[in-house]
Amino acid sequence: MNHLPILPVLIPMAGAAVSLMVERRRFGAGVRRLVAWLSMAALAAVVAMLVADAARGQVGTYLLGDWPARLGIALVADRLSVWMVAVTTLLAAASLLYACSGWDRRAPHFHALFQFQLMGLNGAFLTGDLFNLFVFFEVMLIASYGLLLSGGRGLGMRNGFHYVVFNVTASSLFLIALGLLYGLLGTLNMAELAVRISQLPAANVALVKAAIGLLLVVFCAKAALLPLYLWLPDTYARAPAAVAALFAVMTKVGLYAVLRVSTLLLGAGAGALAGYGQSWLLVLGAATLIVAALGVLGSARLPVMIGYLVVWSAATLFVAFALGEPGTVGAGLYYLAHSCFTTAALFLIAGLIRRRHGSADQDDSLAAALPGRTWPGVLFLIAGVAVAGLPPLTGFLGKAALLAATPPSQVGLVWSTVLVSSLMVIIGVSRAGVRLFWQAPARLEEAGPVRTAPARPVATIAATVLLGYVVAMSVFAQPLLVYTDATARQLQDTAGYVDHLRGLAPARRQP
Numbered sequence: 001m002n003h004l005p006i007l008p009v010l011i012p013m014a015g016a017a018v019s020l021m022v023e024r025r026r027f028g029a030g031v032r033r034l035v036a037w038l039s040m041a042a043l044a045a046v047v048a049m050l051v052a053d054a055a056r057g058q059v060g061t062y063l064l065g066d067w068p069a070r071l072g073i074a075l076v077a078d079r080l081s082v083w084m085v086a087v088t089t090l091l092a093a094a095s096l097l098y099a100c101s102g103w104d105r106r107a108p109h110f111h112a113l114f115q116f117q118l119m120g121l122n123g124a125f126l127t128g129d130l131f132n133l134f135v136f137f138e139v140m141l142i143a144s145y146g147l148l149l150s151g152g153r154g155l156g157m158r159n160g161f162h163y164v165v166f167n168v169t170a171s172s173l174f175l176i177a178l179g180l181l182y183g184l185l186g187t188l189n190m191a192e193l194a195v196r197i198s199q200l201p202a203a204n205v206a207l208v209k210a211a212i213g214l215l216l217v218v219f220c221a222k223a224a225l226l227p228l229y230l231w232l233p234d235t236y237a238r239a240p241a242a243v244a245a246l247f248a249v250m251t252k253v254g255l256y257a258v259l260r261v262s263t264l265l266l267g268a269g270a271g272a273l274a275g276y277g278q279s280w281l282l283v284l285g286a287a288t289l290i291v292a293a294l295g296v297l298g299s300a301r302l303p304v305m306i307g308y309l310v311v312w313s314a315a316t317l318f319v320a321f322a323l324g325e326p327g328t329v330g331a332g333l334y335y336l337a338h339s340c341f342t343t344a345a346l347f348l349i350a351g352l353i354r355r356r357h358g359s360a361d362q363d364d365s366l367a368a369a370l371p372g373r374t375w376p377g378v379l380f381l382i383a384g385v386a387v388a389g390l391p392p393l394t395g396f397l398g399k400a401a402l403l404a405a406t407p408p409s410q411v412g413l414v415w416s417t418v419l420v421s422s423l424m425v426i427i428g429v430s431r432a433g434v435r436l437f438w439q440a441p442a443r444l445e446e447a448g449p450v451r452t453a454p455a456r457p458v459a460t461i462a463a464t465v466l467l468g469y470v471v472a473m474s475v476f477a478q479p480l481l482v483y484t485d486a487t488a489r490q491l492q493d494t495a496g497y498v499d500h501l502r503g504l505a506p507a508r509r510q511p
Helices: 004-024 029-055 079-099 110-126 130-149 155-185 190-198 202-222 232-238 241-247 250-264 278-298 302-323 326-357 375-388 394-405 408-437 441-447 457-475 477-492 494-502
Strands: 060-064 073-077
Touching: 004 029, 004 060, 004 073, 004 110, 029 060, 029 073, 029 079, 029 110, 073 079, 073 110, 073 494, 079 110, 079 241, 079 250, 079 326, 079 457, 079 477, 110 130, 110 250, 130 155, 130 241, 130 250, 155 190, 155 202, 155 232, 190 250, 190 494, 202 250, 202 278, 232 241, 232 302, 241 250, 241 326, 250 278, 250 302, 250 326, 250 477, 250 494, 278 302, 278 408, 302 326, 302 394, 302 408, 326 375, 326 394, 326 457, 326 477, 375 394, 375 408, 375 457, 394 408, 394 457, 394 477, 457 477, 477 494
Parallel strands: none
Antiparallel strands: 060 073
């Protein structure tokens, strides 16, 4: 049980290695899928044990190499990191199921890259060290490059290269910020950084602010905050459906990093750095809400509209986290899981529609020719209700909890931007649904002949599974909100986190 925190990193790493070996020996798709699902099952079992421990308030810690935390690498499984790993695992299972409907045959090394991306995501959530956050960021991003460009051509390749260049630039800034912090403070362990920032000499405050400001810019760029969101909608729109669904959690890595740094390094005990950047994040988050909602209204293609919904959900989380209240952070964490599942489900539904309309590579417009009450239409209705924030599903519950917990001083800004942007999203999603599923036959004939491809039940099941998560989160909202509120309170207890990690001693056995 002491090794549980490292297993979410080791299991996908081993799964990726076995997948590469199976590919090299030219085994069939069935063997490659078996390896992927065995790895996924083992990961799910470990995550279930971590969730059970975290729900009891336990903080699992693993010291790699048995070095003290301030000198070596520490993995920390607290409520927040376990929540993120659990959301990633559930999302990955549905994405893998969709890919196994046949798309994985088209993508070279898909299963190995998929496992490496899981390794990077889980490591980023579990690490207690900023340098290793960078390392896991890069593992995640390198795997995402391969997944995004697999089987791509034309505009898909061009947008993929834009994505690569953008992230390489952000990673360079990340390294510069880490070098500055290490040179000024002598450590990159987050618990040790919190202590040293609280004791920071006045002469170094400006330089440390600059370094942390660079970090926040990098994290905001990866989370698609205004004005650094332009890369996301077209990139996600051109990605294969299974890949885009998994990418729904990638913007949340940047949000997770912002939340972790803001509470641990810039909390109440950070002296001159307390609350640094918080007001800017709130204002930019509110502005991104409006801009992304306008993008939803103006999108002529369904995948692009979903990309703007990803940006819109990330903006909602920036607002929730920037407010800094336990109630808003707890509501934001609940909304985070909701947004991952709903936007991922919409990407899979778009993939189903694209396949029914013709070639999977076709540039599909909103007038996609799926008249009648088909199962994709039912799935789109459920996902649309959830993502737009209508009752009784998770989007409404998460936003209601966020608005209820908003401090009185920020009610005007938060309520107006959240409600106005939600109205615009309702209009945009409703219009898309009408044009997709209720368009008159004459209008469909104008759009061109309808070409259908054979249905893939497994792909439909994958989208249904994701929406099943959404329905389950609505039914069990009360215990989940209790967990996320407890997570927010644990995040506010910076001293407890620091004392726990700094107080750990290596577990060397005496001869």
